[in-house]
Amino acid sequence: MLFSSVASHLKLAFVGEDLEIDSMNELNLSSSSQLSFGVHKKYSSELSLSKAKAFLITNTLVEHLPKDSSYIICEDVSVSMAQITKLFNKKPIDRELLLPKVGSNSYIDSMAKVENGAVIGSNVTIMAGAYIGTNVQIGDDTIIYPNVTIYRDCLIGRECIIHAGTVIGADGFGFSHTKTGEHVKIYQNGNVIIEDDVEIGANCAIDKAVFNSTIIRKGTKLDNFIHIAHNCDVGEYCIFVAQTGVGGSTKLGRNCVVSGQSAFSDHLSIAPFSTFTARSGVTKSITESGGVYSGFPLMNHRDWKRVQAKIGKLND
Amino acid sequence: MLFSSVASHLKLAFVGEDLEIDSMNELNLSSSSQLSFGVHKKYSSELSLSKAKAFLITNTLVEHLPKDSSYIICEDVSVSMAQITKLFNKKPIDRELLLPKVGSNSYIDSMAKVENGAVIGSNVTIMAGAYIGTNVQIGDDTIIYPNVTIYRDCLIGRECIIHAGTVIGADGFGFSHTKTGEHVKIYQNGNVIIEDDVEIGANCAIDKAVFNSTIIRKGTKLDNFIHIAHNCDVGEYCIFVAQTGVGGSTKLGRNCVVSGQSAFSDHLSIAPFSTFTARSGVTKSITESGGVYSGFPLMNHRDWKRVQAKIGKLND
Amino acid sequence: MLFSSVASHLKLAFVGEDLEIDSMNELNLSSSSQLSFGVHKKYSSELSLSKAKAFLITNTLVEHLPKDSSYIICEDVSVSMAQITKLFNKKPIDRELLLPKVGSNSYIDSMAKVENGAVIGSNVTIMAGAYIGTNVQIGDDTIIYPNVTIYRDCLIGRECIIHAGTVIGADGFGFSHTKTGEHVKIYQNGNVIIEDDVEIGANCAIDKAVFNSTIIRKGTKLDNFIHIAHNCDVGEYCIFVAQTGVGGSTKLGRNCVVSGQSAFSDHLSIAPFSTFTARSGVTKSITESGGVYSGFPLMNHRDWKRVQAKIGKLND
Numbered sequence: 001m002l003f004s005s006v007a008s009h010l011k012l013a014f015v016g017e018d019l020e021i022d023s024m025n026e027l028n029l030s031s032s033s034q035l036s037f038g039v040h041k042k043y044s045s046e047l048s049l050s051k052a053k054a055f056l057i058t059n060t061l062v063e064h065l066p067k068d069s070s071y072i073i074c075e076d077v078s079v080s081m082a083q084i085t086k087l088f089n090k091k092p093i094d095r096e097l098l099l100p101k102v103g104s105n106s107y108i109d110s111m112a113k114v115e116n117g118a119v120i121g122s123n124v125t126i127m128a129g130a131y132i133g134t135n136v137q138i139g140d141d142t143i144i145y146p147n148v149t150i151y152r153d154c155l156i157g158r159e160c161i162i163h164a165g166t167v168i169g170a171d172g173f174g175f176s177h178t179k180t181g182e183h184v185k186i187y188q189n190g191n192v193i194i195e196d197d198v199e200i201g202a203n204c205a206i207d208k209a210v211f212n213s214t215i216i217r218k219g220t221k222l223d224n225f226i227h228i229a230h231n232c233d234v235g236e237y238c239i240f241v242a243q244t245g246v247g248g249s250t251k252l253g254r255n256c257v258v259s260g261q262s263a264f265s266d267h268l269s270i271a272p273f274s275t276f277t278a279r280s281g282v283t284k285s286i287t288e289s290g291g292v293y294s295g296f297p298l299m300n301h302r303d304w305k306r307v308q309a310k311i312g313k314l315n316d
Numbered sequence: 317m318l319f320s321s322v323a324s325h326l327k328l329a330f331v332g333e334d335l336e337i338d339s340m341n342e343l344n345l346s347s348s349s350q351l352s353f354g355v356h357k358k359y360s361s362e363l364s365l366s367k368a369k370a371f372l373i374t375n376t377l378v379e380h381l382p383k384d385s386s387y388i389i390c391e392d393v394s395v396s397m398a399q400i401t402k403l404f405n406k407k408p409i410d411r412e413l414l415l416p417k418v419g420s421n422s423y424i425d426s427m428a429k430v431e432n433g434a435v436i437g438s439n440v441t442i443m444a445g446a447y448i449g450t451n452v453q454i455g456d457d458t459i460i461y462p463n464v465t466i467y468r469d470c471l472i473g474r475e476c477i478i479h480a481g482t483v484i485g486a487d488g489f490g491f492s493h494t495k496t497g498e499h500v501k502i503y504q505n506g507n508v509i510i511e512d513d514v515e516i517g518a519n520c521a522i523d524k525a526v527f528n529s530t531i532i533r534k535g536t537k538l539d540n541f542i543h544i545a546h547n548c549d550v551g552e553y554c555i556f557v558a559q560t561g562v563g564g565s566t567k568l569g570r571n572c573v574v575s576g577q578s579a580f581s582d583h584l585s586i587a588p589f590s591t592f593t594a595r596s597g598v599t600k601s602i603t604e605s606g607g608v609y610s611g612f613p614l615m616n617h618r619d620w621k622r623v624q625a626k627i628g629k630l631n632d
Numbered sequence: 633m634l635f636s637s638v639a640s641h642l643k644l645a646f647v648g649e650d651l652e653i654d655s656m657n658e659l660n661l662s663s664s665s666q667l668s669f670g671v672h673k674k675y676s677s678e679l680s681l682s683k684a685k686a687f688l689i690t691n692t693l694v695e696h697l698p699k700d701s702s703y704i705i706c707e708d709v710s711v712s713m714a715q716i717t718k719l720f721n722k723k724p725i726d727r728e729l730l731l732p733k734v735g736s737n738s739y740i741d742s743m744a745k746v747e748n749g750a751v752i753g754s755n756v757t758i759m760a761g762a763y764i765g766t767n768v769q770i771g772d773d774t775i776i777y778p779n780v781t782i783y784r785d786c787l788i789g790r791e792c793i794i795h796a797g798t799v800i801g802a803d804g805f806g807f808s809h810t811k812t813g814e815h816v817k818i819y820q821n822g823n824v825i826i827e828d829d830v831e832i833g834a835n836c837a838i839d840k841a842v843f844n845s846t847i848i849r850k851g852t853k854l855d856n857f858i859h860i861a862h863n864c865d866v867g868e869y870c871i872f873v874a875q876t877g878v879g880g881s882t883k884l885g886r887n888c889v890v891s892g893q894s895a896f897s898d899h900l901s902i903a904p905f906s907t908f909t910a911r912s913g914v915t916k917s918i919t920e921s922g923g924v925y926s927g928f929p930l931m932n933h934r935d936w937k938r939v940q941a942k943i944g945k946l947n948d
Contacts, residue, residue, distance in 0.1 A: 092441060092443065092459060092461070093423075093441075093443070107725075109745070111427070111743070111745050113425070113427050113444035113445065113462070125724060125725075127724065127725070127763070128745035128763050129445055129463065129745065129761055129763050129779065129781070131443070131444050131445050131462035131463060131480070143724060145724070145781065145783075145802070146745070146763035146781040147445065147463050147481075147761065147763060147779050147781050147797075147799075149445070149461065149462040149463050149480035149481060149518075151461075151480070161803070161817075163799065163802040163803065164763070164781035164783070164799040164802055165463075165481055165519065165779075165781060165797055165798075165799045165835065165837070166481075167463075167479065167480040167481045167518035167519055167540075170461070170479040170480055170517060170518035170540070171477070171479065171515075171517075173517060173537070173539040173540070173557065173558070175537055175555070181553050181570070181571045182535055182553055183535060183537050183553060183555065185477075185515065199803075199817065201802060201803075201805060201837070201839075202781075202799035202802035202837040202839070203481065203519050203797065203799055203835050203836075203837050203857075204519075205481070205517070205518040205519050205540040205541065205558075207517075207518070207540070219814055219815060221805070221807060221815050223805040223859075223861075224799075224802070224805070224837040224839070224859050225541065225837065225857065225859055225877075227539075227540050227541055227558045227559055229539075229558070237813050237814055237815060239807070239815065241805065242805070242837075242859045242861070242877050243559070243859055243875070243877050243895070245541075245558050245559050245576055245577065247576065254813070255813045260877055260879065260895055261577075261877065261893075261895050263559070263576055263577050263594065263595070265594070278895065278897070278913065278915075279895070279913060279928060281594065281595060283594075296595060297624055297628070299628070303631055306630075306631050307627060307628070307630050307631055308929055310630040310631070311627070311630070311939060311943070312929070312931070312939070314938075314939050314942040314943070315935055315938050315939055315942070408757060408759065408775060408777070409739075409757075409759070427743070429741070429743050429760035429761065429778070445761055445779065447759070447760050447761050447778035447779060447796070463761065463779050463797075465761070465777065465778040465779050465796035465797060465834075467777075467796070481779075481797055481835065482797075483779075483795065483796040483797045483834035483835055483856075486777070486795040486796055486833060486834035486856070487793070487795065487831075487833075489833060489853070489855040489856070489873065489874070491853055491871070497869050497886070497887045498851055498869060499851060499853050499869060499871065501793075501831065519797065519835050520835075521797070521833070521834040521835050521856040521857065521874075523833075523834070523856070541857065543855075543856050543857055543874045543875055545855075545874065559875070561857075561874050561875050561892055561893065563892065577893075579875070579892055579893050579910065579911070581910070597910065597911060599910075612911060613940055613944070615944070619947055622946075622947050623943060623944070623946050623947055626946040626947070627943070627946070
């Protein structure tokens, strides 16, 4: 899409060369063919270093644009950005692609749906009611239980087990907000990558990234009802006990253990080998590996036990 | 159904005229053709003002009945009421209705099920594994992702997005309890209304009303794993982050923001523009709009932050 | 399978007679044809009383073996045990069994999948998108709503109602852990038993037992999003409000009431007629029946209310 088309969709003027744009991305992840956007002053250095050549931008950030950038000055960059994500949104199904490819010894139930463009490995089992979207890839020896849904473009590794009712690749929860309180959908154009040897319990939901990928790395195990938001990166060999949730873009190192009903805020970075006891509420990043934490607000587990004892004594 | 049939089902006597009853309802919402019920003294004024003409009632409330009412005196009104809801319960599927109507440019996957009596608008997408129940209506430009279930009689607006695995219109959780500890199902005979421009994440559950409707109003956005109980009324442009729950009959005003893992008790009324931080537990109604709240029990957000700091210092 | 095959799979030596093994089980539940395992010193008395005749065992427990046992000494019994569960794991579908049997007056939608070996009672309704696994039995008058998944070998009673999206019999969440931090799946070879008159809400997940059965007893009612882990035993006439979870092997007595977002640790025993208010976190067994509890850590409800009041006053 031409940058001039973006501008005319927004009914705004553009400055600079009219470039061909193939997709959108964050400032620090953009390539030269991607459209990016600068919302806040705090991103001014990321802006100046971005490899993108076309931007949606607030008036006050123009001075930080890389040299020779094309740009559109928006009154509300956040809302304009959301509106433009719709232009790059892929339709939910692409039926014009080639028929799915299926490896040897795989069983696909006649009541499962596999869309065109999908590539299924060898010795895969896909049970009745499962939905395998456009361009999804599934590695060898993986089993997909009934009524699992995998949205288009997601990648599933080898020797994975995905239990019934789980949804992989639904839209991340992202909206911009107008001054009058309406919510403008930020279309989620990324995907989910599930690496090898991952097991995902029943009725989980792992959302696709807004741009790029949500990732669950090798050997990680999820219990039932786990919520992983868009753009998370869950390290290798993590354990998530039931009913836990991870906010958007949070990154966990390897071998973290997350006990039941715990939750993480968005945009955190959690050191490897961190352990969280039941119902932990994690709102800050953790830089030191190997700690054990509890409570909400989160404390060192030992401190939390002492606080709990003292709370119990408030009645004395 | 004749009121005399209701009485004979309960093996109880009825007093007054034998009326034709078409359904059941709460005291304050009943029409003259509906059966209502009075359980507690506290409802005596609602009882006296009810437009219903037929009642299940405790002995002590007879004096508050509207003039010329027909009634059945029950030893345990709550249990009798539950028993009678079964008589008015609609079967899960009605296959004798007309074939579904589908507007232009709509795509219904051959592996989706659309029951008779359903009316699907134009430019609707219904993906594989979705279930559209008897008499369900779906507005134009709405997309229903795979393995969504919409129970009979529910109404979905225009430009809605309903993500995979979500269940709309399952029975609300309502039981009467016998003296020996058994639970008698209160059949849920209402529906769910989803207004226009609503997005619902993956694996949510929005229960049908016991009578009348559970409502999600225009422009509201739900993340994954949201539980909305029977008879809730969620205002326009609300935001619900993942793993939150709302108890039965609770009403939220417009533009409320409910952060992750929060929950509301039943029968609350929440002022518009209220914000709840993560894991809020709301057990009382809120009358003033625009507040920010946290914690369980719920506090003003600023107070909660101070309390949290003090709890942290209990160890000092 | 011969015990010698188990040994050769582990590349370890076996001591004693080469027995035919038909399955695995816990020490105290094993029969003479089952393989059992002793991991910790604390199980030495259970070990000495076990009816099993073949064991995986640590060096230090050999002296506690019943007389004439066959055994394999493992460096890491937990990991070896997990590896051997795979040998006894049943494949997800067995298509060589007889076609399903269906009683009179039952309706099975053409878009529901019923695997071979299943036995469906009379007057049962199975709606579109439901999956009924190999050897599943469903009692008379039960209704299975759309997109429910019931894994192989599970048993569902009479007059049950199972709402859409619920998953019964997914693998319990069990892994052994290697010294290098990898997780070795403990294959879950048991089932789920749902007794008569049980209602299960939308999008619940009740996991199969590792060995033996997870049980939901007669007349119990579950709201939406309930997580019941492997090997739980939920007593008769319990009530679970939405978004609650029960850890593995926990046993609840009859008529417990569990309010929303509550959770139980694993391996607890809860006395009958216990009530838990919203968001209770239960980490210890309860021996006295009829109590009311709140909070996390759990307290007597009356104490908790006083503590909450005092916390509220920390700001004064």
